[in-house]
Amino acid sequence: MASLVCATCRKLIPPGASAIRCTVASCNTGRLKLRFCSVACWEKHVPTARHRKAGYVVEDKSAAE
Numbered sequence: 001m002a003s004l005v006c007a008t009c010r011k012l013i014p015p016g017a018s019a020i021r022c023t024v025a026s027c028n029t030g031r032l033k034l035r036f037c038s039v040a041c042w043e044k045h046v047p048t049a050r051h052r053k054a055g056y057v058v059e060d061k062s063a064a065e
């Protein structure tokens with residue numbers, strides 16, 4: 001199982017920790033699945049990705065697995 005790395009700060013998101021996912025479709029298609037360690041990192045991602053309408057969801061891994 002590959003560990004997740006925050007797309008903004010490259011910090012490891014440890015297994016069991018909740019990750020922030022961008023709701024914009026282009027961030028979730030193909031092999032590019034962006035995850036962020038915190039909402040602050042997601043907020044930094046939004047202007048760089050030029051999202052006009054961006055949202056995020058918190059992935060609670062303990063509930064999902």
Ligand SMILES: [Zn+2]
Binds near residue numbers: 007010011036038
């Ligand atoms: Zn981060």
Ligand SMILES: [Zn+2]
Binds near residue numbers: 024045049051
């Ligand atoms: Zn995005």
